[in-house]
Ligand SMILES: NC(=O)C1=CN([C@@H]2O[C@H](COP(=O)(O)OP(=O)(O)OC[C@H]3O[C@@H](n4cnc5c(N)ncnc54)[C@H](OP(=O)(O)O)[C@@H]3O)[C@@H](O)[C@H]2O)C=CC1
C-alpha cells in the first residue's frame with residue numbers, strides 16, 4: 001500500500017484474495033471475460049444466420065479467434081499461477097474493472113459491427129482471408145507454445161512434472177533439456193524455445209492476435225482496432241515495469257540474460 005487512497009484503490013492491496021477455495025483473481029481473469037467474449041461471438045454468428053441466412057467468413061474468424069483464447073485459458077489453467085498477473089498484479093479496481101467490463105465489452109467491437117452492418121462493407125478476397133486466418137493461427141501457436149514453455153519450465157524447476165493432457169497440447173509446448181541462466185537469486189531464466197529469440201515472444205504473438213481481431217473488418221471503421229491500440233499501451237507499460245523489476249531482482253544475471261537474448265520483441269529488429 002502506498003498510503004495514497006486513490007492509487008491504492010486503483011492498484012489494490014491484496015495479491016491473491018480467496019473466498020474459500022476460490023481464488024478471486026484467477027476466477028475473474030479466466031472464467032468470466034473470455035467466456036462472455038466467446039458467447040458474444042457466437043451470438044454475432046447467430047444474428048447473421050438469422051438475418052442473412054449464412055455466417056460470413058469474418059464472423060467465423062472471430063468465433064474461431066475467441067474460442068482459441070477461451071480454450072487456451074481453460075486447457076492451460078494450471079500454467080496461469082506462474083504468471084505476472086498472479087504474482088505481481090494486485091486485486092484492485094484496475095484488474096476488477098477490466099475483467100468485468102473492459103475485456104468482455106471492448107475487445108469485440110468487430111462482432112458488434114458485423115452483426116449490424118451489411119457484409120459488403122467488410123468483404124475480402126480469398127487470398128486475404130487465407131492471410132488473416134494463417135496469421136491468426138500462427139500467432140496463436142507462438143503465444144500458446146511460448147507461454148506454455150515458460151510456465152512449464154518454471155513448474156519443472158519447482159518439481160511439478162505432472163501436466164494435464166488437455167486439447168490441444170501444441171507441438172514443442174514442453175522443452176526437452178532446456179537451456180537457462182541460473183541466477184544468484186535462485187530462479188532460472190529460460191533461454192531456449194521461443195525464449196531464445198526474444199524476451200517477450202508471448203507479447204508479440206498476443207498483440208498480433210489482437211490486431212487480427214480488428215483487421216477482420218478491414219478499413220470499414222477504426223473502432224474495432226481499439227483492442228490492439230489499448231493492448232500495445234498496456235504491454236509497453238508492463239514491459240518497462242517488468243524489466244525494471246527483473247533488473248533489480250536479478251542484477252548482473254539479468255544483464256547476462258539480456259546479452260544472451262538481446263531482442264526485446266522481434267528478433268533482428270527490436
Ligand atoms: N488479452 C489481454 O487482455 C491480456 C493478455 N495478457 C497476456 O498474458 C500473458 C502474460 O504473460 P506473463 O508470463 O504473466 O507475463 P510476462 O511474460 O511479462 O512474465 C514476466 C515474468 O516472467 C518471468 N520471466 C521473464 N522472462 C523469463 C524467462 N526467460 N525465463 C523464466 N522466467 C521469465 C519473470 O518473473 P520471475 O523471474 O520473477 O518469475 C518476469 O517478471 C501474455 O501473453 C500477455 O500478452 C496480459 C494482459 C492482458
Ligand SMILES: C=C(/C=C/[C@@H](C)[C@H]1CC[C@H]2C3=CC=C4C[C@@H](O)CC[C@]4(C)[C@H]3CC[C@]12C)C(C)C
Nearest residue numbers: 029072073076079080083085095098144147148
Ligand atoms: C491481465 C488480465 C488478464 C490476463 C490473462 C488473460 C492472461 C494472464 C496469464 C495468461 C496465460 C498464462 C499461461 C497460458 C498457458 C498457455 O499454454 C495458454 C495461454 C495461457 C493460459 C495464458 C492465457 C491468458 C492469461 C490467462 C486482465 C486484467 C485483462
